[in-house]
Amino acid sequence: MAPRRDYYEVLGVGRNADPDEIQRAYRKLVRAYHPDVNKDPGAEDKFKEISEAYSVLSDPETRRRYDAFGHDFRQVPPDVDPAEWARARAGAGARAGAGGQWRQARPGDFGFGEGVDLEDLLGGMFGGRGRRQWGPVPGADQEAELTLSVEEAYHGGRRAITLPGGRRLEVNIPPGVTNGQRIRLAGQGGHGSDGAPAGDLLLIMRIAPHPRYRVEGRDIHASLPLAPWEAALGATVALDTPGGEAKVKVPPGTSSGRRLRLKGRGMPNPRGAPGDFFAEVRIMVPARLTDEERRLFEQLATVSHFDPRGRS
The missing domain is CATH 2.60.260.20 (Urease metallochaperone UreE, N-terminal domain)
Known part of the structure; x- marks a missing residue:
């Protein structure tokens, strides 16, 4: 299986990019790779990868955890100290290196070989408490934008949208939404683990420029x-x-x-x-x-x- 790409690399931004820069990069890539626009065979997978990267980096808390723990951030318990994690992974890396499993680290990839077991590593950090004892982890809230004409914002109605990850959903837009207004869709955000509930989706309304209004x-x-x-x-x-x-x-x-x-x-x-x-x-x-x-x-x-x- 090909290694997962660093999310910053996916969006083409630096690790110190501010939220506006991340959003601009996301919008540019979505316009280029949206399956409704780009019919290339690999466009849909590319679109899903872009959406996943944006869903992580656009949320300050999720981004902080990704910066600290890389692609393992969803499996690492919330109370893990990043410094303690760094020391533990350094020890795991040394053990893997001795066994010939160490590989060169990439941005956002903490260098574990396939022979390193994440549960064993975390068990050592918490006195043998394994992953199964952490408990369910609720899904993260996510954000998406929906652009409406002035008439659509005025009258409201049902709209079909494509969510991060390529998932499609029909939503009910109430009459009179304003620019920047947020509509919370319960349970339509990131998936929870071990049966935990999904997060919410915050749908941000954007009213497009109009020739008359x-x-x-x-x-x-x-x-x-x-x-x-x-x-x-x-x-x-x-x-x-x-x-x-x-x-x-x-x-x-x-x-x-x-x-x-x-x-x-x-x-x-x-x-x-x-x-x-x-x-x-x-x-x-x-x-x-x-x-x-x-x-x-x-x-x-x-x-x-x-x-x-x-x-x-």
Whole structure:
């Protein structure tokens, strides 16, 4: 069996990489090797390896244990001191070396040959207490991101997602989720050992950029194009929102940049008041004027004393 690769090597980052660097590397690799995108025969195995590495290195506690114990971190009891572990493995390495079982260590691989028994090693560290007496170890919590459009975040619904390791799951997204909101899926995280319960999956919502809407918390912002006469005389105009068409009352004398508020037409909130929708006015002029339009604009320019630059 081929030796397991160091998780840092799998993601292509250094051992001192910060969480943002790890996440960027993971996203880049997932886009390249996701089975829905990459049809190469080895892409799915590569994707699973990437997902496993990220699930370990993205969790600070799991990463700390991996840095201390390598790929054995799931088998090492939580109360083991890393320094004591290092001394024990050094002794085991010396014994293995004497028997011809020592091999060259790799990053993240602590150099045990196949002749070294992990239970024997740990038994020596704990006065003969073997692995079977450690008790069940619950699975670790994991995190995954789910990107939604503004409309999907507004309405909610069921979505199929691919979890770390390539596992697929259908989840129910409640209406009105916000960017960065976390949904906890009990029992969908890392597997426990010896019958212990699985960890939870924390699903982080990410709202994708939208050509018309900008979401800030539960408030939604959008542009409201108006003709000059609508802005000058006032009007009631139709405006698309994620929740459907809305009517906006434009007061007379409205200028570009003015924000008109539609109370409660932002993101829904199952536990309180919904957000608001803000329409920012943009006054538009025709790119080409008909002869009659030009005559009327010239007439307006002649009779109007309005100075938009405020000069006296």
